[in-house]
Amino acid sequence: MNDAKILIVDDEEHILFILTELLIKQGYQVIKAKDGRTALNIFRQKQPQIVLLDYKLPDLSGIEILKKITSDQKYSEVIMMTAHGNIEQAVTSMKLGAYYYLTKPFNNDEIILQIKNALEKISLKQKIVSLQNQLSSAKKNSLLIGDSKALHNILEQIQIVAKNDIAVYIEGETGTGKDLIARSIHEKSDRKKNPYVAVDCGAIPPTLFEAEMFGYEKGAFTDAKLSRIGKFEQANTGTIFLDEITNLSLDMQAKLLRVIQNKKISRIGSKKEIAIDVRIISASNQNILKKVEEKKFRNDIFYRICEFKIDVPALKERKEDIPILVNNFIKKYAIEFQKKVVGITPEALQKMINFDWPGNVRELINVIKRAVLVSNSDKIDCDAISFINLAQNDIFEDNNYFDLKKIDAEADRKKKMLIQRKIEELKGNKTQAAKELKISRNKLYELLNS
Helix, strand or coil, X not given: CCCCEEEEECCCHHHHHHHHHHHHHCCCEEEEECCHHHHHHHHHHHCCCEEEEECCCCCCCHHXXXXXXXXXXCCCEEEEEECCXXXXXXXXXXXXXXXXXEECCXXXXXXXXXXXXXHHHHHHHHHHHHHHHHHHHHHCCCCCCCCCHHHHHHHHHHHHHHCCCCXXXXXXXXXXXXXXXXXXXXXXXXXXXXXXXXXXXXXXXXXXXXHHHHEECCCCCCXXXXXXXXXXXXXXXXXXXXXXHHHCCHHHHHHHHHHHHHCEECCECCCCCEECCCEEEEEECCCXXXXXXXXXCCHHHHHHHCCEEEECCCHHHCHHHHHHXXXXXXXXXXXXXXXXXXXXXXXXXXXXXXXXXXXXXXXXXXXXXXXXXXXXXXXXXXXXXCCCCCCCHHHHCCHHHHCCCCCCHHHHHHHHHHHHHHHXXXXXXXXXXXXXXXXXXXXXXXXXXX
């Protein structure tokens, strides 16, 4: 950045002359100002990277100018100058955002060094922001991309319901992006500037349901040392997303129904009713109509949460989107892991297309993330792709398989991922996971902690 612009602000002519000559020789563009107001006008017009700012000026103080510069521009650095240097001034300047503090008379080498260091700091900040923007861009709606008719249908439905304040129910397999669809609806709605609160209904124990959802007052029960607002109050004027709503017990459903009907909640320990205005979006990976038929989900609450239903297809039902998703995630994780991976070989891509993806897009993300991480070339090949067949639980039947001395790291990693998936499927029930995988709880914990 030798062509960087440097603004020198000093009311002494000889200081302006000396610094100008010095910095021009270093290849910098130099702009001069003799007072604070002129300096601020120049700064706003020219946007210099470095400001050499005298502490005492005829109109404004250096501190006043420093405050304005640091609040206006994040890609400029200020180096304070004074003939009356003291520790107090230095500390004040640095706290307000000055990069460095110089006292007159100057050491030319020190000035050049500190300008160079300040420019490097600016360059680093710009690179960090650029990287963050790239990551944000790659992440945003990363599951909702593709050219399939099924995906376009979902995107159209999001547009239809977003501006209409009706209750939406989203149904699809785990990992298909139901939470992202719910958030997209919120962000496109008139409530987008208000809270969005996501609740995993399957993770709330029945005994804590009212406390979590409706809040409680101080002293309402033994451990209630402070008052706490519930999820519905947190979401007031915004959107509440009730994920895996079919996991709620009938008793919990009844309590939720009263809130939906009355649009009021009462904290535990209080008789006061609090009016709430929330949009409800709910979701499940189970067939809710079947649950209603089986009397496991109340039909009266079903009709209130399902004014509009969005069915999310499994990834295997929209395989034409796989190439787009794959390239999108390669780009994302290449940036995140700082790898020079730019694509995938045709053979590896075909391998991805042929796979059934029981874990849907979430599983695809994990596969790509690992492939980018282990890849040693600019394109992911078949060797970098590793699948986990969740249907093959028989790998747990042979106790010798769990002898850590006899298995390699990759096999151990696959077992651990399989256990984690099973626990997730069972909503955190480790005992049931161990039972279904035909291993002991001790072995399950041993593998999880490996």
